[in-house]
Amino acid sequence: MSKCVLASILILILCTTATTVNASIDELFDGYSDSTPGCSIAASHNSEVIFSKSYGMANLEHNVPLTSLSVFNVASVSKQFTAAAVAMLILEGKLELDTRIVDHFPELGAMHSEVTIEHLVRHTSGIRDYIPLLIMRGQDWDDSRSNEELLSLIAAQRRLNFTPGAEWEYSNSGYILLAWLVEKVSGKRFGEYVAEKIFEPAGMKVSWFRTDYRVIPNRATDYEKEDGWVHVFSRETVAGDGALHTTPTELLKWHDYLYSTRGEPLRKLMHQVGKFNNGLDVNYAFGIGLGERSGLGTVSHGGSTGGYRSFLLRIPSERFSVAVACNRSDANPYRIAAGVSSALLNGFEIVHSEYPLRSVSEYVGSYEFFPGNHIKYETRESRLYKTDSVAPLLAIGEDKFLDTEDFEYIHFVRNADGEVIAVRRTDFGRPREHKKVGGEIEFDRSEYLGTYYSASLDARYTFSLDGGDLYCSVAFAEPRKVIARADDDLEAFGRRFRFVRGEDGKLSGFDLDGYRVRNISFVKE
Numbered sequence: 001m002s003k004c005v006l007a008s009i010l011i012l013i014l015c016t017t018a019t020t021v022n023a024s025i026d027e028l029f030d031g032y033s034d035s036t037p038g039c040s041i042a043a044s045h046n047s048e049v050i051f052s053k054s055y056g057m058a059n060l061e062h063n064v065p066l067t068s069l070s071v072f073n074v075a076s077v078s079k080q081f082t083a084a085a086v087a088m089l090i091l092e093g094k095l096e097l098d099t100r101i102v103d104h105f106p107e108l109g110a111m112h113s114e115v116t117i118e119h120l121v122r123h124t125s126g127i128r129d130y131i132p133l134l135i136m137r138g139q140d141w142d143d144s145r146s147n148e149e150l151l152s153l154i155a156a157q158r159r160l161n162f163t164p165g166a167e168w169e170y171s172n173s174g175y176i177l178l179a180w181l182v183e184k185v186s187g188k189r190f191g192e193y194v195a196e197k198i199f200e201p202a203g204m205k206v207s208w209f210r211t212d213y214r215v216i217p218n219r220a221t222d223y224e225k226e227d228g229w230v231h232v233f234s235r236e237t238v239a240g241d242g243a244l245h246t247t248p249t250e251l252l253k254w255h256d257y258l259y260s261t262r263g264e265p266l267r268k269l270m271h272q273v274g275k276f277n278n279g280l281d282v283n284y285a286f287g288i289g290l291g292e293r294s295g296l297g298t299v300s301h302g303g304s305t306g307g308y309r310s311f312l313l314r315i316p317s318e319r320f321s322v323a324v325a326c327n328r329s330d331a332n333p334y335r336i337a338a339g340v341s342s343a344l345l346n347g348f349e350i351v352h353s354e355y356p357l358r359s360v361s362e363y364v365g366s367y368e369f370f371p372g373n374h375i376k377y378e379t380r381e382s383r384l385y386k387t388d389s390v391a392p393l394l395a396i397g398e399d400k401f402l403d404t405e406d407f408e409y410i411h412f413v414r415n416a417d418g419e420v421i422a423v424r425r426t427d428f429g430r431p432r433e434h435k436k437v438g439g440e441i442e443f444d445r446s447e448y449l450g451t452y453y454s455a456s457l458d459a460r461y462t463f464s465l466d467g468g469d470l471y472c473s474v475a476f477a478e479p480r481k482v483i484a485r486a487d488d489d490l491e492a493f494g495r496r497f498r499f500v501r502g503e504d505g506k507l508s509g510f511d512l513d514g515y516r517v518r519n520i521s522f523v524k525e
Contacts, residue, residue, distance in 0.1 A: 024343040029055040037223040037328035038066050042248035046319050047256045058220040071219045071245050072325035074310040075303030078244035080287030082175050085182045087269045088197045094185050108155050119164045120174035122274045122284050126160035129516035130173045137459045138475025157456050161518045165277040168430045172241035179240025202257035207246040209239040222307030224329035232306035248323035251312050255321040284428035311337045355395040360384040367423045367434045371496035371513030443484040445470040452522035
């Protein structure tokens with residue numbers, strides 16, 4: 001139920017009519033009904049809920065509608081609560097940001113000796129993400145696993161992705177390490193500490209970190225679209241990088257607490273901007289991204305796991321927050337949060353006037369966003385789209401676009417001859433270029449046959465021929481066709497295999513790169 005509230009000149013909540021606001025927000029949920037999963041949203045201003053509404057169903061089998069009481073797994077929105085727990089220990093004088101992680105986890109070894117708590121908090125540690133590591137083993141990442149198993153996996157890695165503090169790359173490993181650190185230092189279970197230090201002071205009475213299979217009242221079932229709606233079953237029981245179950249209105253209480261007098265010390269620490277080794281700012285703070293929209297500073301984070309999607313946005317200067325939680329994998333909570341903000345805030349526009357371009361065809365192609373993993377851009381009716389996207393990219397300048405689905409600014413890069421050769425994004429203050437990739441090349445497939453072993457993964461990859469094509473297999477994963485884009489540079493499973501030759505010219509192994517993982521060494525058996 002929405003209601004209008006008079007506000008400051010800076011914010012000017014639209015008070016034309018509640019009907020106008022409702023209609024504008026309802027348009028964001030076109031197609032949501034009592035036969036589909038959906039989303040719950042809530043927005044607040046000056047600590048007062050000004051809009052709260054649910055669309056769709058919490059459970060399709062039992063015909064249960066979503067309500068403001070429906071509980072969702074908010075996935076990586078959880079990270080700010082893990083970081084807040086670490087911040088509380090820092091404020092209590094029990095930890096310091098520059099504390100080395102090996103001081104508490106010596107089993108990680110010398111390779112992690114330069115990694116600090118701050119590196120983990122800001123995703124600048126270089127530690128490989130455990131989720132793609134498990135997938136690279138050919139395993140289901142969301143199976144129930146013990147802390148000891150995951151710690152052993154992280155410790156087994158022989159290299160970091162990069163020197164700590166040199167780059168930014170998202171790592172769920174860092175946040176499960178932080179959760180375990182909270183337990184070691186506080187002497188309490190992670191969920192107990194967060195409940196005592198954060199949930200209770202914030203008045204969050206229906207929020208839990210789920211680390212087992214106990215029943216959670218009012219939990220919404222998550223779904224994905226696959227010839228109808230299919231229930232997504234996750235067996236994950238690890239907390240810290242995710243696993244917070246809560247509601248949108250509970251998340252607004254968290255923001256209210258942070259912006260209260262009592263929460264001020266915690267907020268100031270959590271919102272501190274960090275530094276890369278070269279002195280540039282890291283705009284990823286304590287489990288939250290610091291950004292800007294329409295000249296207004298924003299604090300936000302999204303989440304995605306199974307069929308759950310979530311987003312929490314705060315505009316501090318306007319004392320405005322919006323929380324979105326969905327139980328369908330095709331939902332775009334970023335777009336929903338922006339649309340709700342635009343409906344409720346006068347002057348908060350997420351889009352720009354479109355820049356006139358002569359043609360967008362020169363941007364068409366594939367760009368390597370991660371090794372072996374490509375993003376493709378295509379044209380539809382003279383507009384540029386990211387493949388599989390519903391909304392077109394919005395031109396906002398020469399070679400500059402706004403991805404209106406992910407609300408990400410991208411810049412196409414040209415060489416001296418004016419040819420488009422890459423696309424540039426900025427990851428929390430660190431520019432990153434993704435090269436345009438060429439087509440496939442022919443190669444001698446028989447040369448790569450055999451089995452290769454990695455001690456870091458304790459996994460074997462086998463290359464074999466089938467009908468003249470080269471296939472790669474690992475554990476129980478279905479074999480995938482292998483292609484080449486350059487000599488000794490192969491791709492399969494959305495990963496890149498950079499083969500290595502000995503002095504005799506024969507293949508001796510390869511280095512494997514993929515999503516959030518680089519340089520895993522394999523040797524030929």
